[in-house]
Amino acid sequence: MHQITKIAGYVTIILAVISFNFFLPRFMPGDPLSFLTGAPGMDMPIVLDEATRAKLLAYYGLDKPLLQQFADYMIKLMHGDLGWSTYYNAPVSSILAGRLKWTLLLIGTSTLLYIALGIVLGAISAWNRGGKSDVGLLLLLLSVGSFPPFFLGMLLIILFGVKLNLFPVFGAQSPFMAYSSPVEEAMDILHHLILPATTLVITHIGGVYLLMRNSMLNVIGEDYILTARAKGLAEWYILRKHAMKNALLPITTMIALRVGFMISGTILVETVFAYPGVGMLLFDAVMYRDYPLLQGAFLIITLVIIAANFVADMVYLRLDPRLRHD
Amino acid sequence: MTLLKLKRLRTCFPTRDGLVKAVNTVDLEIGANEILGLIGETGCGKSILGMSIMRLLQPSTRIEGEIIYKGQDLLKLSEAEMRKIRGKEIAMILQNPATALNPVLTVGDQIAEAIWLHQTMTKREAREKAIEVLRSVKIPSPEKMANECPHKFSGGMKERAMIAIGLACNPALIIADEPTRGLDASTKEQIIKLMKEVTEEKSMLFITHDLDAAAEICDTVAVMYAGELVECAKTGDLFGKPLHPYTMGLLDSLPCRGLKPIRGMSPSLIDYPSGCRFHPRCDYASAICEKKHPEMVKVEDRHYVRCFMYL
Structure with a gap:
């Protein structure tokens, strides 16, 4: 019963978000054609006569009433068809597939890194409350964490990309490269990943660190920590076995909620580093009013966020025995 | 034979309002197989005294004097040496079992980790030993309950689990x-009965403000007031023939003796009253009580009291 309500909840959320994704872009001024053909005032605007315009609108199905378009979209979606991009003139699903792997690589590695680092540093900081390591970490992470991601990205590009010339400044792979081995390809990809991933880690680690430190400080004052000390257990063991697990409980939910922010940060970072992920694609799709592509990209992002919440739910169940149903 | 001896024990810790002199100054002895009750109102320093022996207080706390356990001064041990004493030589059953058990670990694990730490055995053997201990504190179906987390335990069962630890x-x-x-x-x-049973061949410092419980289980009772002991006697003597006005007041405040509260409030541990710390609340106070601090005197065999009436 409990599982059914949960699944019903997820389905409702997905349906609601799909509707939003459909209608919101259509409320923006302009339509795909105005940007496809060049907006008035741009260099060499292509002026469409009414007949051609109507033909094109009909071609993309944009002449039908809005609700009819919505019904068509939903029916196609049921069949797994995400539609046809008006700007790229290609199936949305294949465009997304090409971009999604890069975003997942970027978000995946940086999320794992900042969560792991934030949790460990937060725990160490709280355990040495008021000590040198605590104050040092607090100052450092608070100051780096307050950089906006696009600004930090530009700083890193200027410093490590341009001045020191250590890392490439754009893309996910070197263009026109013929790799001699998979290892070389992986190294090239990693080389391109470091700067954007570092930007994301630095901008997000402060939040997790503070959450963990706070949560840990609450746990340290609990009676069961004293019980553990009274057993003669070593500090390190108490930190790991008794304190961490309890402190992680509130963190899990918070991290799942932050995945949404993470994605919005990724749009900026991908744009700054010209990293060919979903974020940059989304930026382009908004610029060109590419409705089908926008819907597809938003749908993927929604699914990622819901998946993150689902994972958090599962982790929470594993961490907290009080929530388990027998 | 003395197992634990406190010599001029003083425990102070700094707070925003000033230095709290929670224990000041206590001399106390617990013999082998003796159950010593430490009674007194909330905030008289009795819990801090227990924590001082275990050295479980904040690092900013200053503990002075001597805590002689089996001939060695616990205050001179390193932290690593002290960890070998905690749980193995001296165990502490903390108050409030609802919060003193870790909510996310099974009760079996919480018992087994102490066994595994202090005794050379495999984790599996420690686990079996843990089940045995749970059985000895009369937890029903201990094999099953060892795998449960504390939220499946009732209040009394949690207390039993604490005793098992x-x-x-x-x-x-x-x-x-x-x-x-x-x-x-x-x-x-039931808990009192159980504690009596399991401490048959052990010594215990029983900290409580529950006089009935103390009367039932203790061999000797020490009365603590404002950081120091004011009376110490065998249980029968103390409850039958209390000497200190504070002890008399405590007994008179029991429901069976008319529920007569002691007037006034227990003093702050930052600023004691001058002279005898109890004099502002004492019905027998005279001029000297305000000026001089009384010493502990022996009135009868094993009956000590800190009051000018017996000097």
């Missing part, structure tokens, strides 16, 4: 801090 490594001394607090009358009765 204390007993896990068969310590020589148990410090029990208010083990009957918050339990209903019949559960309390």
Whole structure:
């Protein structure tokens, strides 16, 4: 019963978000054609006569009433068809597939890194409350964490990309490269990943660190920590076995909620580093009013966020025995 | 034979309002197989005294004097040496079992980790030993309950689990801090009975403000007021023939003796009253009580009191 309500909840959320994704872009001024053909005032605007315009609108199905378009979209979606991009003139699903792997690589590695680092540093900081390591970490992470991601990205590009010339400044792979081995390809990809991933880690680690430190400080004052000390257990063991697990409980939910922010940060970072992920694609799709592509990209992002919440739910169940149903 | 001896024990810790002199100054002895009750109002320093023996207080706390356990001064041990004493030699049963058990670990694990730490055995053997200990504190179907987390335990069962953690490594001394607090009358009765049973061949420092519980289980009772002991006697003598006005007041405040509260409030541990610390609340106070601090005197065999009436 409990599982059914949960699944019903997820389905409702997905349906609601799909509707939003459909209608919101259509409320923006302009339509795909105005940007496809060049907006008035741009260099060499292509002026469409009414007949051609109507033909094109009909071609993309944009002449039908809005609700009819919505019904068509939903029916196609049921069949797994995400539609046809008006700007790229290609199936949305294949465009997304090409971009999604890069975003997942970027978000995946940086999320794992900042969560792991934030949790460990937060725990160490709280355990040495008021000590040198605590104050040092607090100052450092608070100051780096307050950089906006696009600004930090530009700083890193200027410093490590341009001045020191250590890392490439754009893309996910070197263009026109013929790799001699998979290892070389992986190294090239990693080389391109470091700067954007570092930007994301630095901008997000402060939040997790503070959450963990706070949560840990609450746990340290609990009676069961004293019980553990009274057993003669070593500090390190108490930190790991008794304190961490309890402190992680509130963190899990918070991290799942932050995945949404993470994605919005990724749009900026991908744009700054010209990293060919979903974020940059989304930026382009908004610029060109590419409705089908926008819907597809938003749908993927929604699914990622819901998946993150689902994972958090599962982790929470594993961490907290009080929530388990027998 | 003395197992634990406190010599001029003083415990102070700084707070925003000033230095709290929670224990000031206590001399106390617990013999082998003796159950010593430490009674007094909330905030008189009795829990801090227990925690001082275990050295479980904040690092900013200053503990002075000597805590002689089996001939060695615990205050001179390193932190690593002290960890070998905690749980193995001296175990502490903390107050409030609802929060003193870790909510996310199974009760079996919470007992087994102490056994595994202090005794050379495999984790599996420690686990079996843990089940045995749970059985000894009369937890029903201990094999099953060892795998459960504390939220599946009732209040009385949690207290039993706390006692089991204390007993896990068969310590020589148990410090029990208010083990009957918050339990209903019949559960309390059972817990007292159980504690009596499991400490048959052990010593125990039984910290409580529950006089009935103390009368039932203790061999000797020490009365603490404002950081120091004011009376110490065999249980029968103390309850039958209390000498200190504070002890008399405590006994008169029992429901069976008319529920007469002691007037005034217990003093702050930052600023004691001058002279005898009890004089502002004492019905027998005379001029000297305000000026001079009385010493502990022996009135009868094993009956000590800190009051000018007996000098």
